[in-house]
Amino acid sequence: MGLIYRRLRILLLILVSTFGVKLAYAQEISIALGPNEIGENQVWTITITASNERLKNYGDFPEIDGFQMRGTSSSSSTQIINGQISSSQSVTMSYIPTRQGTFTLKPFEIEVNDKTLSSPGKTIKVGPPVQRQQRDPFKSFFDNDPADNFFGRNKDTEFIDIEEDAFLAVTTDKKEVYVGEGITTTLSFYVSDNNRAPLQFHNLGKQLSDILKDIRPENAWEENFNIENINGEPININGERYTQYKIYQAVFYPLNSENITFPSVGLEMIKYKVAKNPSFFGQNRKEDFKKFYSKAKTVKVKPLPPHPLKDLVAVGDYRLDERINTTYLETGQSFTYEFNIYGEGNISSVSKPQVDGGEEFDFYAPNVKQNINRKNNFVTGSKSFSYFGIPKEPGRYEFKDYFQWIFFNPKTARYDTLMSKEIVEVSGESRKNVAIQSNDLGSFYDRISYEDNKLRKTDSFEWIKIFANILILAMLATTAVIIFKK
Template structure:
């Protein structure tokens, strides 16, 4: 039986005849502590499972030391009353007054508030000895013998735990996704007490080093860290996923994940534990992952290899009508769905001609990140106007080329819809409908009588004399000055 600090909570169901409504309470620690004592904030959820909660507040003058959890269940007259608590422990950084400001947290989707308080941190407090009425006979606490005459010896227990970065693929193509998971593994036989320490602050620094620069990232956004039982080399472990993301290389450079470290709280335990006094001592240890490299391959030769999306995609299409008239609009949706970097999916290529007018599409995108996979869809909604009667296969107009890494081949999604168009040709009308401007509007009313250009010579002579006179006048004024 493992005895480390991670605590799992549960709720009994099916045993009660009445269900009590959920209650959420926040409790602050005492208003006066010693410099060597801890102060706490405890969130308690009654009659409901503790599913989610915000980060506890940062308090100036206090330093976070980690969380602990507990649960309790009572059955009275066939009625179940249960509660779960999560406690954040703070340690003072100095003596004096510490102001705990008012704060708000969201627990199980419900906002709870605390008015805050003021905590007086005094001198270190000595551990009180047992009030034994026969103290004078012994001149010491008889229970001190359990701790070696008041001095407790703490020992370090070897932990059976490790930090690891794993990937679901060792080799990928450019544009193909690889899912990387950073996890902390603890063996079920582990006996060393362990606890996460300021995970949020550490994770921001870890991801800064971990994320490759030559990739597009899809973050799975792990909010709550829950243990999951796994088997590694025929040994049972509990896996705590800290981060998970899918990476899509933008070029043929290999993806290199460096070594990263995670600092954990590791407690030393008393060599001779007793019912009195302190039986464990807080310490720290950093666990390191091993570096990992994922090989990236170039796509096979193809005229569009630098433009195509990479993934396992399928076509979903829809058209509002299969029969229409020339000059009447219709709508057509070209939908792409499957597994891959949906954000990189571009609109299909359209082989346009004089038979249709197609307008820029409206785009709708959905992305799902679940179970270590990134799936989704991207649809392009077009409006078209046919200009010539006839029967048209839309596959001649709408095509989308992609590379499927599962079979290592290029593939094409092609429309299978057929549109029948009746009516008269609208090609000439499309030309007439264009506005050529006010200049062409006046042509119909302009005089087209031919006139000789030779009669304008006297006008040119008069202009030249006028310019010469202006030059002479300017020169006279300049000389006088």
């Protein structure tokens, strides 16, 4: 009995441990709101996180009075703890305050992975600009001399300035674009592998906040890659090896045909002067500052070719993925149809197709889901429109007659149309008049069943007309007499 008891106890412990692990790594979706107080030059965020499941789709983020949406960014992470794998995916909407003050985010709901999440909202206080610090990738290479504080400083040391082989640049992936076409823009600091001048970032957070006020075009929608850590990447420029430090990256979509201009911006760096005759015990470098300026850059924006819908269509390289729950339908019975647009472009600007079911179908306003990915200098994603429909007439129908979506493809410089390829068979009796019969036609029609259909002469009403005319003439005469007396 003792052996059996011990075995049962071990088995129970194993089951409890396994059940606990499953609970620890259960699927969960959550909403995280930004802090209660921020500075005017800081970003406030709303983050949706899906743990141990893929973030497949999500709805629109709420608008906040006193803030402007600056676009979303996404991230993912995987952890292995005690042999157990857990993962999470998140998407973050960034908001930029337009002024100082206290603002209220009202309670809101958002659809995530076909689930409705609720948030109680929040009160956000926006104060004066604050100074922010950012991790300096150069600091580990150009740290202070550890002997300076211990042995003192030699005030007679002569320092010289070494010419640096580094520069600041704003780069774009295109020189000209159409209205609505994306421009991948990157602000980077480049340091040659042959550089010998010690350099270090200085007060980068505050400087970047001021730089972005100049570099962000007003006539464009922004999708920000939200660079959090500045890491060096090797790159080859005209046969010479450099290390590129990306400071900021975004895709801009011009909203009109005005050219996009990126002005020259300056970034102040700490540049050390080095001792002419370095010694082991003395101070061998001296802190100094130098400002690096980028060159101004202009991207030409071309209007879209003539088209009746050129001011309404989306711009990008898109494809269609459609789904329907069944292609064999019966009149009066509902079905679902999903029109999913995916590809490269400004997914946020993709609008729903204009659908008219005519006398054959009733289509209701769709549920909309959106997914945006920012990766490898491109913005891609999808926007799905899920329709609920009811057929009214039997027959064979091609959905391309009802579902079409026109867009402009900048790669081919042509307008294109995404059309459904689904064909459905509808059986049953006609139901197009059911809606008319079910409506209340009013009291006039309700009295029809109670009235007879005998014809009546209207001559008996002639004396009423004569009396009414005499009364009107008498009233006019009286009015004229009163006016003339006055």
